[in-house]
Amino acid sequence: MNAGPKTLYEKIWDAHVVERRGDGTCLIYIDRHLVHEVTSPQAFDGLRAKGRRVRRPDLTLAVPDHNVPTTRRVTDNGRREPVSDPRSAEQLAALEANVREFEVPYISDVAAEQGIVHVVGPEQGFTLPGTTLVCGDSHTAAHGALGALAFGIGTSEVEHVLATQTLLLKPSxxxxxxxxxxxxxxxxxxxxxxxxxxxxxxxxxxxxxxxxxxxxxxxxxxxxxxxxxxxxxxxxxxxxxxxxxxxxxxxxxxxxxxxxxxxxxxxxxxxxxxxxxxxxxxxxxxxxxxxxVAPSVTWGTSPEDVVAVTGRVPDPDSFADPAKRNAARKSLEYMGLEAGTAMADVTVEHVFIGSCTNSRIEDLRAAAQVVRARKVDPRIKQALVVPGSGLVKRQAEKEGLDRIFIEAGFQWREPGCSMCLAMNPDKVPAGERCASTSNRNFVGRQGPGARTHLVSPAMAAAAAVTGRLADVRELVSP
Amino acid sequence: MTGVTRVEGRAIPLGLSNVDTDLIIPAAHLKTVSREGLGRHAFEALRAVPGNVFDDPRFEGAPILIAGDNFGCGSSREHAAWALTDMGIQAVVASGFSDIFASNAFKNGIVAVEIPQPGIDRLLAISAEHAISIDVEAMSVVAAGEYFPFTLDPFRRECLLRGLDEIGVTLESEAAIADYEKSAPLLGWKMAKPSAERRLALRFG
Structure with missing residues (x-):
């Protein structure tokens, strides 16, 4: 191996090589494996079909997050509130049955520590520097913030990690x-x-x-x-x-x-x-x-469609690449936007503050600072705050942030992935527009026909109190 | 999984770039505990548009899909690969793939063929009238007498050709994995269990 100066990535990679194969492929040890209900049932089925076990349950942590409702989960007499969509309930129940059968550590949907896997991992100290960390979820990249080599994997790879605690990979x-x-x-x-x-x-x-x-x-x-x-x-x-x-x-x-x-x-x-x-x-x-860098918003249906909030919806003809031109035309049609419109004039009907990108305590503080002593604009049909975990929620409540949001007209919800990908009942209706602190503005991401503008928590708060994609700098002063 | 040496037939000339996994299979359809039955929901938003390429009778049952750059970007959902398989797609020819999708495709025996954009443009034109043929062994696409070479990672090619059970192969390295575990810097102490393993008695209704 190269003895000269190494990048951080090379150091972590080298510390995890179990075996090197001839063509550069390496068998890489996985230190930490997060599991959620959507991308794991088929992997556990695969283990069962072949009579395989989970090699290192002690390095694995399962948390349900994608399907969980963000409304109340436990009734007054201590029973679980029914999950309205039977297919969501089936997936949640499958995870619970699998973690029991394979003895995988589990933070259940009704535990105070439950939350989005990418919020829970760092918060619990499960995520550590120098580890290799995987999850059947592309936003696993988040854990790199702590110096973990963390990446999303598919379900076949989830099964591979469960069975062997390794992955066959080529260096990036x-x-x-x-x-x-x-x-x-x-x-x-x-x-x-x-x-x-x-x-x-x-x-x-x-x-x-x-x-x-x-x-x-x-x-x-x-x-x-x-x-x-x-x-x-x-x-x-x-x-x-x-x-x-x-x-x-x-x-x-x-x-x-x-x-x-x-x-x-x-x-x-x-x-x-x-x-x-x-x-x-x-x-x-x-x-x-x-x-x-300025406060930024997306105008299209790809996260690369970014413009400063002071900017305008671009003219598709301004793109040199014909593929990009065509994509921009389609995006604007889907988004219901005219080229040249000032972004700050675009009105929204929904605001979502949450997701593994922006649902941590700092995010809620930044949003609350804008919302404080203001009201959600009457044109807004739905303004949600979905804390990333039960612990974030509790901390925010301790700081009184919940009161600020509720008094302004926001709904204060239970933790989960929620309206980021609309697998639970939190959705944006077709043709309606959402200022969202999530990570993807793909076609149909927040519900079929939903129109998403990606923004920061402070900008989402500004959108909620003005009813449009307002520049947050006009609402708060340094 | 059975090996795949060749994929032949009509190819759906989708042609789009940045086809994301939400477009291939929306999140609403991920609520399944099975790999089957996702094909009818694949490309739902595109198929809702009258006259779309998927409804064109010329491409009925086509085993190949042609797209532009960055195919399969976005989520890690393997449901995207399962949906393609379920709708009968055995190979995707594109000018680029996202890393995670390329891996998921390969694990499901879908041949991900990367060809520079000029080749894609030719294939889009040819596929309107002609079948195309993908040879995994020779790593070439042949269509209407034109020839387009591509490369595959040697390990992935071997797995595709032989239909290997990758977990079975890795489990043969058990001794090396156990040796690694004895010396690994991060495994020298025992991680605490989460304090939240309770209320498991509650049932889903």
Whole structure:
């Protein structure tokens, strides 16, 4: 193996090679495996069919999140509220039966710690620097915020990890995304990652692992880093990495599933070596200046369709590439938008604050700061706040954020994936428009015919109180 | 899984770039505990439009789909691959694939053929009238006398040709996995169990 300077990715990769095959394929050990109800039933069935067991249940954690209703889950007399969609109920029940049969640690839908897997993992200290972490979910990239090599896998791979605790993989190429400077007032981690995706495109990171470097990321909180790493997949990269640092260690110390005592010290000593060496070579490098980033919104049906909130809906004819021109025309038709419309004039009927991208305590604080002493605009039909986990919800309630949202006219819900992908009853009706803190504005993502504008939590709050994609900087002052 | 050496037949000239997995199979249809029956929901939003390419009788039962760049971007849902298989698709020819979809396709014996965009443009034109043939062994697409070479990862090609059970292959490395576990930096201490394993007695209704 190359003895010269290594990237962070190469260090983690090298520490997990079980076997090298002739063609560069490696058998890679998986330290952590998160399981949810949607992408696992067929994998457990596969194990049963072949008489295989879960090799390391102790390294596995199952949490239901996609199908769970965000309304009350336990009745006053301590029974489970029925799940209205029988197919959702069947999938939730299948997970519960599987974790019992295979003895997999489980945080049930009615536990206080339940939440979206990508919120629960870091919060419980299940996610650790230097680990390989997988889940049958593309937003697993989020865990890279803590310096874990984390990526989404399909159900066949879920079964492979359950059975062998390994995956057969080829090393990825590496891409450095370097951002320097301080993000301007009103600009969040979400605006930054949207801007990055807008520049490199949704296919730009295919075949690559991104490492986020530079002073902007060093100064960023873990919550902000989770938002950025989470959307690496929207730039095509299966993983996004941050080198672990003092911010990471301070966040993790004392978390229930993190190491403690001597183990903690030993791990921190190792984690301090996990950074790209001076002179390490990346296959590709892109740079941004934080000062150039503005509060951002999407206008189309791809996360790369990004424009500053002060901008306008682009004219499809302005794209040089004929495929892009055609795609933009279709997008505008689906979105019901006219080229040249000012983004800040676009009205919305729904607001969703939640998802594995933006449902952590900082996100709720940022949104509440905008909502405080204001009311949801009467044109808004539905404004939801869905905390990422029960612990986030409890913390927010302790800070009184729930009161701010409820008094303004928001609904304060139970944790889950919710309106990000509309697998539970939280949906945007056809032809209606939603300002959403989630990660994908694909056709039909929030419900058939739903129109999604991706925004930051503060911008979603601004949309709720104005009824349009307002520039948050007009509502709050520095 | 049985091996696949060749896929031949008509090809649906979809041609779109950035076909995301929500478009292939919307989340509403992921509420299944089976791999079967997803084909009728595949490309639902596109198929709802009258005159769409999937309804064209020339492509009825076509085993091949042709698309542009970044096919299968978005979610990791293997349901996208299962839906394609269920609608009879055995190969996707595109100018680029998302990493996770390419992996999922391969695990399900779908041949993901990557050909530069000029070749895709030719194939889109040819497929209107002619069948095409994909040879996995020779790594080539032949259509109306024209020839388009492609490459496959050697391991994936071998698995496709022989229909290998990848988990079975990996389990042969059991000794190496056990050895790794003895020395791995992260496995030297025992992780606590989550404190939330309770209220399991509650039943779903």
């Amino acid at each position: 190429r590496t891409m450095e995304v370097r951002v320097e400077g301080k993000l301007p007032f009103g600009v969040s981690a979400k605006d930054l990652i949207l801007t990055i995706i807008g520049r490199i495109g949704t296919a730009g990171g295919n075949g690559h692992v991104i490492e986020y470097r530079g002073s902007t990321f060093r100064e960023m909180s873990i919550e902000g880093r989770l938002t950025v790493a989470n959307m690496s997949i929207e730039a095509g990269a299966r993983s996004g990495l941050f080198a672990p640092d003092e911010t990471t260690f301070a966040y993790l110390k004392g978390r229930p599933m993190a190491p403690a005592g001597d183990d903690w010290q030993r791990m921190v000593d190792w984690w301090r070596t996990l950074h790209s060496d001076e002179g390490a070579a990346f296959d590709r490098s892109v740079r941004f200046d934080a000062a150039d």
